[in-house]
Amino acid sequence: MSDLTQTMALEAQTSAPGKARKSLGLSDTVTGWLLSLPLTLVLFFFLVLPIVMIVIVSFWGATEFSIYPAFQFDNYEFLLTSPVTYSVFLNTIKYAVITWAITLVLGFTIAYFLAFHVRTLTWQIVLFLLCTIPFWTSNIIRMISWIPFLGRNGIANSALISMGVIDEPLEWLLFSDFSVILAFVHLYTLFMVVPIFNTMMRIDKSLIEAAYDNGATGFQTLTNVIIPLTKPGIMIGSIFVVTLVMGDFITVRFMSGSQKANVGRLISNDIALLQYPSAAATAVILLITVLIVIGILLRFVDIRKEL
Amino acid sequence: MSDKSALELVSLTKRYGDTIAVDAIDQKIPGGTYTCLLGPSGCGKSSTLRMIAGHETASSGDIVLDGHNITDLPPAKRGTAMMFQSYALFPHLSVTENVAFSLKMKGVDKGTRQERARELLELVDMSAYGERLPEQLSGGQQQRVALARALITKPSILLLDEPLSALDPFLRLRMRTELKRLQRELGISFIHVTHSQDEALALADHIIVMNGGLIEQDGKPQEVFDAPRTEFVARFIGGHNIMAGEGGKLAVRADRIFLHQEQTPDAALSAVVRAVEYLGTSVNVAVEAPATGELNVTVGDTAFFANPIEIGQSVFLSWKPEDAHSLAA
Numbered sequence: 155m156s157d158l159t160q161t162m163a164l165e166a167q168t169s170a171p172g173k174a175r176k177s178l179g180l181s182d183t184v185t186g187w188l189l190s191l192p193l194t195l196v197l198f199f200f201l202v203l204p205i206v207m208i209v210i211v212s213f214w215g216a217t218e219f220s221i222y223p224a225f226q227f228d229n230y231e232f233l234l235t236s237p238v239t240y241s242v243f244l245n246t247i248k249y250a251v252i253t254w255a256i257t258l259v260l261g262f263t264i265a266y267f268l269a270f271h272v273r274t275l276t277w278q279i280v281l282f283l284l285c286t287i288p289f290w291t292s293n294i295i296r297m298i299s300w301i302p303f304l305g306r307n308g309i310a311n312s313a314l315i316s317m318g319v320i321d322e323p324l325e326w327l328l329f330s331d332f333s334v335i336l337a338f339v340h341l342y343t344l345f346m347v348v349p350i351f352n353t354m355m356r357i358d359k360s361l362i363e364a365a366y367d368n369g370a371t372g373f374q375t376l377t378n379v380i381i382p383l384t385k386p387g388i389m390i391g392s393i394f395v396v397t398l399v400m401g402d403f404i405t406v407r408f409m410s411g412s413q414k415a416n417v418g419r420l421i422s423n424d425i426a427l428l429q430y431p432s433a434a435a436t437a438v439i440l441l442i443t444v445l446i447v448i449g450i451l452l453r454f455v456d457i458r459k460e461l
Numbered sequence: 462m463s464d465k466s467a468l469e470l471v472s473l474t475k476r477y478g479d480t481i482a483v484d485a486i487d488q489k490i491p492g493g494t495y496t497c498l499l500g501p502s503g504c505g506k507s508s509t510l511r512m513i514a515g516h517e518t519a520s521s522g523d524i525v526l527d528g529h530n531i532t533d534l535p536p537a538k539r540g541t542a543m544m545f546q547s548y549a550l551f552p553h554l555s556v557t558e559n560v561a562f563s564l565k566m567k568g569v570d571k572g573t574r575q576e577r578a579r580e581l582l583e584l585v586d587m588s589a590y591g592e593r594l595p596e597q598l599s600g601g602q603q604q605r606v607a608l609a610r611a612l613i614t615k616p617s618i619l620l621l622d623e624p625l626s627a628l629d630p631f632l633r634l635r636m637r638t639e640l641k642r643l644q645r646e647l648g649i650s651f652i653h654v655t656h657s658q659d660e661a662l663a664l665a666d667h668i669i670v671m672n673g674g675l676i677e678q679d680g681k682p683q684e685v686f687d688a689p690r691t692e693f694v695a696r697f698i699g700g701h702n703i704m705a706g707e708g709g710k711l712a713v714r715a716d717r718i719f720l721h722q723e724q725t726p727d728a729a730l731s732a733v734v735r736a737v738e739y740l741g742t743s744v745n746v747a748v749e750a751p752a753t754g755e756l757n758v759t760v761g762d763t764a765f766f767a768n769p770i771e772i773g774q775s776v777f778l779s780w781k782p783e784d785a786h787s788l789a790a
Contacts, residue, residue, distance in 0.1 A: 369537030
């Protein structure tokens, strides 16, 4: 009985500071709005306003040498009736899906190894930092460094020839879908590793033991315990990778030797030709596509638990 | 109960690098008993339990259950089930799915396993909560679910790792009664690791006190409490005074020492009262004797208030010779 009264006294104590907080004489509602004001302003000026601008410009008109304010659907009509648009969007989605699948398998495996096989925290940190080393150099340099490796007379081809595996250099190593996806995987796997690793580290290790105690095999533990509990991390990683790949243009340009197209390159070409309204319309369609993809992903998993 | 599910540990040892957590312990635990492994943290009790469960490999020695050597078997093949300290319920599965987990792993069809899970939930009085997720349950309810999940495998020994330590004191007492009731009803062995001597004395048919990877003493609760074999046991189990005698150290229970205000022929010591604590049913009197240092004497409340003692007063202590137990060095 005395324990019960003790806990009640404790509860009374801990709830006391909550009441003492209103020292400025502001109501909780006002304080809440004031606290969220800075972030609201930043998001308004740097996110909402630009998007609104893009949407407005996407309805403008353009000639070869000028753009003029208007409200017309010409840009969208041209975009949505051109077969090029569909093949480019399809190609973009192809890159996104393949890159997503590969980074997911790699990211999950790496995160699993780090979280469950590396025993000490020190080694986990060391190996995790090792994963981030590529990020010490810029994206472009990391991409370009693949070129001498994959080129017709590059290291990969000459090594394979000297080993006698192939007689002629492989043409598809560079400036192909292969090299584009290779670069994407190289650039973005870490974005999959980090959220998955983060979720896995929060899994109570005794759950794995409990599964083992209940007769689960290693594979059953993976499918029945680890994967379901890692889903939020997988989703966050997937959103990162899908949005990054769908919005990318420079990787596709460099690694395909300008031979492949995605939506980002469509936009960048329009901009190079000063066709801003057309670029804006494409950007709006891309934004809608990405939002739909994210909407679908969020249907599967409630990521709010992670945030 | 028969000795069907008797457990025997044969010079069981666990080493982590250079440190020895469990040092070649030999112990027999008869089937159908409630056994408590008692000791301070780091004494090797948890390592011992985890070796029995199969979650820790034994460095050397054997674990024999029901005549079979289970030292190297995986946890699920041993006939043991473990209840984890944090309960380790799967947060993404409902209560029923948690309880039915081991059956699902065995490939039992859905109808059968849900039926079995319902039976077990009934046993622990949790039938109404089958559809809930673990996070929607209180600590005590989570523990019942964890119990049901462990018991569905029909173990001959249930291993409990500090099962009550995560509960608030009030609930702890209730679950203690519950555990004992379940053990009696099921007739299987429970091996319960704890650092609380109250818990061990209240629950166990058999207490094993461990310290530094060794078994200090084992026996019935009243044997261990009445006649601690070593100084460590006497101190850990509490309620004892330890003093230097002629042939080594002696332990005398605090409630077996008599306080006299006048010199009596059988008084062994004279002392000065340093503190008086009223504990409800009894009064604890701390006295200081020049020969032995500080001692505690427990006096029944009626006896105390019939003849109150003041701080600073001189008193004389006596005890019956059979109440003084000499301790092994």
